[in-house]
Amino acid sequence: MRSQRGAGRSARGGTAGLAAVVLAASLGLAACGGGDAGASDGTFIAGHSEPDHLMPADTTSSYSFDVISELFDNLMTLDRGGRAVPLAAESVTSDDQRTWTIKVRPGQRFHNDEPVTAQSFADAWNHAAYGPNGMAANDYFSHIEGYAAMNPEDAGAEPEAGTLSGVDVVDQHTLEVTLNDPFSQFPLLLTYPAYAPMPKAGLKDPKAFDERPIGNGPYMMGGEWERNKQIRLVAFPGYTGPRKPRNKGVTWKSYSSADTAYTDLRAGALDVLQTIPSGKVPEARKVLGDRFITGEAGTIDYLGFPLFDERFADPDLRKAISMVIDREGVNKAVYNGDYTPADSLLPSIIPGHRDGACGEPCTYDPVKAKALFDKAGGFEGTLELYFSNAQPTYAQWMRIVANSLRDNLGIQDIEFRQVPASDYFAMLRAREEKGPFRQNWEADYPSPQNYLENMWGSGDNRMGWENEEFDALIAEANRTGDEQKAIELYNRAEDIAIREMPMIPLWTWARQAGHSENVGDVTVTPFATGLLAHEVTVK
Structure with a gap:
């Protein structure tokens, strides 16, 4: 099973099989109805796409x-x-x-x-x-x-x-x-x-x-x-x-607009919104107060490399690019400081996450990055950066990454390839990309296997990366009924993927939800279950 997502059912919005997962902040349909309809009949209203x-x-x-x-x-x-x-x-x-x-x-x-x-x-x-x-x-x-x-x-x-x-x-x-x-x-x-x-x-x-x-x-x-x-x-x-x-x-x-959904939430015409648009989060914190729900999610953004292009064959080159990405700077500039810079291939809510597992390759260090870059022989030709148009934030952080690549590694010829969300994952499946590409993953179920095997396993991963030792460790972990032993094996496989860095972990998303005064006991989980609708009480 190779379940790859791309913008996250992420938080929330999968359409994949994996196919595109588009943020709830960017999808939905036109609002209907209005008023605090749930307040009088014991029902409530939740918004989504x-x-x-x-x-x-x-x-x-x-x-x-x-x-x-x-x-x-x-x-x-x-x-x-x-x-x-x-x-x-x-x-x-x-x-x-x-x-x-x-x-x-x-x-x-x-x-x-x-x-x-x-x-x-x-x-x-x-x-x-x-x-x-x-x-x-x-x-x-x-x-x-x-x-x-x-x-x-x-x-x-x-x-x-x-x-x-x-x-x-x-x-x-x-x-x-x-x-x-x-x-x-x-x-x-x-x-x-x-x-x-x-x-x-x-x-x-x-x-x-x-x-x-x-x-x-x-x-x-x-x-x-x-x-x-x-x-x-x-x-x-x-x-x-x-x-x-x-x-x-x-x-x-x-809803077709997350902004419209948020406006309805503020007005009391919507009772629960599981994903508040990033641009509205600072306001939502103030307006909603204790009705603003936040916490780490299970979705990580990554930057993958097309290893079928020999220009990206050297792991030192890939690590150099990782080390000039200021994850905390992007987090503050684009995501209000609410996301978590990645220090592992797994988010912290997943069993097997280890703080600092990625170590130096995920640490912003332009000087060491330049040394690795030169050791790898640099990069020739146009560096194309691929991302979909599903979210304006994708273009924002890609521009920041491109500026760092120019300033710190001297890669001047950089072009952006912004692809319609409907075509993006078909392009990646066909391996038509010619440069680093944005990708993400939200777990189908909270297991390190669901991230590691589905995203890095030989044969179906989008990078064209193959490693027999990695695959063998995943297979051994899958076979064992001892949970702790399995996690140790998954971690050993993770170490191999970090060592070769065919795909760079960037940051873990945050849950940013909210609810109206009409309802209480609202829980939005970081898993596929999302909103626990049956627990919601109507006032």
Whole structure:
């Protein structure tokens, strides 16, 4: 599975499969409605950008996840600390990290009153993994035995199988799942929205299911999906799980402008906004007071190198470029000092983060950088810097980086390549870039494996970097059931990536959210779960 994101479901806005993830600060749809609608009927209004799909397996967008995560209970969920804990499952266990026994909690029902069984999960996963169905999250099932037979490498070939051979329904409440290789992070993977169950009605008419999902979660659809306007959810009275809503419902309103959403928040016409535009953050701190929510996120920005271009082959050159980037200076100039300069390939909220792991290569030191640059033979030709137009901040910090490269390394011929967000990741997948490129990652689940293997693993990474020792350490870590030993192995792999620096870590994003006076108990997690809508209380 290679889940690469680019602007972050980041905080919040994935569209990838990885494909583009665009900041909520830059996306959304026109506001609808107004007034403190949630104050009188026990419901509240949250703002975000328009989702692409509501079929759990047909999206990798955080805007879709906002809705899906409340409509569905996955087998596992994340606790406040980012650890996988049972939700629709009673237990998920394995003796060898390859064969997993899953016990589904009895007594659950879909919103149409159909029982939730082990078959409900098996059917959903088979539908998602079957290549011809074209599900956006199809490759999230690639760890399961039989996936390759359902997804032939030749695009024109017929699949050899219609179901995952590694998924066996033992009885009404038991699944046995066999993976291609031992994978200790599998319980975390089960928290990903694509692993939600489907009722028989959804399988019978997937198109209708995408428009009006029938889930097993604490909320159900409160009407039709009003495209480019809103999605209304109401509390499901038959819910028997642990996420019992403390409110009567939530309406997800779509915005095309984050500034408009913030204006509505200030006016009390919007109750929760998960991403406040960077330019509005200083004002939001003052206006919202204790209703301003901040904290470190799980998204890191990186600068990758096209190693298939021999001009970038020397690690010393790549380290020199890293060492002339004043991360704290960019943070203050562009992000109000709220982001965290990267000192590791992993954000601090992820198990395995080590303070200062990146060391000297991530430390601003123009003098040492110039020495490394000269040792590497310098750089000839035009240095092209690639980024998308999804956020104005990308161009801002790229200009700062370019000025430092000119002033400290003497690279004078620098050109910017600002690419439409809709085309940016297709360009990177095709390896059409001719210079360093902006990239980021927000975890699908909070594991060092999700960052390191998906971003640096040989074969599918966007840099063209390959290292057998790195891959072997990741594979060994994936196999071990000892969490501490696995982290040690992931860290050893991280050290190799830092030593060769095919991609530079820059800074970790900050959560910058806010809520109105109409609601309380608002929690926005740094994980894919985002807003814990069921915990919100309406005053």
